Amino acid sequence: MGKTGKVVSLMLIFSLVGLSGNLVAGERRGATVLVQKKDDALEKGELIAVKQNSILLLGSSSGADVSIDVPDIKTIRILKKSRAWEGFGYGFLLGATSGALLSSLIGKNWWVTPTERVLIGLGSFGLAAGVIGYVVGASSGGEQTIKIEGKNEAEVQYALKALKSRARIPDFH
Numbered sequence: 001m002g003k004t005g006k007v008v009s010l011m012l013i014f015s016l017v018g019l020s021g022n023l024v025a026g027e028r029r030g031a032t033v034l035v036q037k038k039d040d041a042l043e044k045g046e047l048i049a050v051k052q053n054s055i056l057l058l059g060s061s062s063g064a065d066v067s068i069d070v071p072d073i074k075t076i077r078i079l080k081k082s083r084a085w086e087g088f089g090y091g092f093l094l095g096a097t098s099g100a101l102l103s104s105l106i107g108k109n110w111w112v113t114p115t116e117r118v119l120i121g122l123g124s125f126g127l128a129a130g131v132i133g134y135v136v137g138a139s140s141g142g143e144q145t146i147k148i149e150g151k152n153e154a155e156v157q158y159a160l161k162a163l164k165s166r167a168r169i170p171d172f173h
Helices: 003-023 084-105 114-139 153-164
Strands: 032-037 042-050 054-059 065-069 073-079 144-147
Touching (some): 042 065, 042 153, 073 153, 084 114
Antiparallel strands (some): 032 042, 032 073, 054 065, 073 144
8 A cells, every 4th residue: 555545544544533423322411591581580501301381401500400480481592502613523524535535546747746645635625625514514503592471372382392302301291
């Protein structure tokens, strides 16, 4: 195997190792929510369960469970982390691997050595795809606000049903 093949193999190994982190199964986590009560008090925490007339949070400041009655809730905001850097990472790995493979297969008459050619393809394709991944990651997701105050009972129950899928225990009875 030549020097170019070793560089490409190494990039593939790093790509597989980098992407395998998402394959590890962990405990299911509930969404992080910020609940604004009608008295304008705020409760932030992990959504543990959604009941018929209340929601249960693991409070982020106290670490204790907090039960909030639905009639006391003004809004529930689902907080999401930005996925921009994750998108950059995936884009860079995909682009770098593609660029390294492509540049090792074409351009045999370039004025640079095969290793330099692979590194140029790796860097240029990796950065281009990384920037695209960053933009896609930044635009995906975003916070969602569920308004409870002023809604009728059917609308509130519909919103709570949708919120259940975000809880650590989605089928809590």
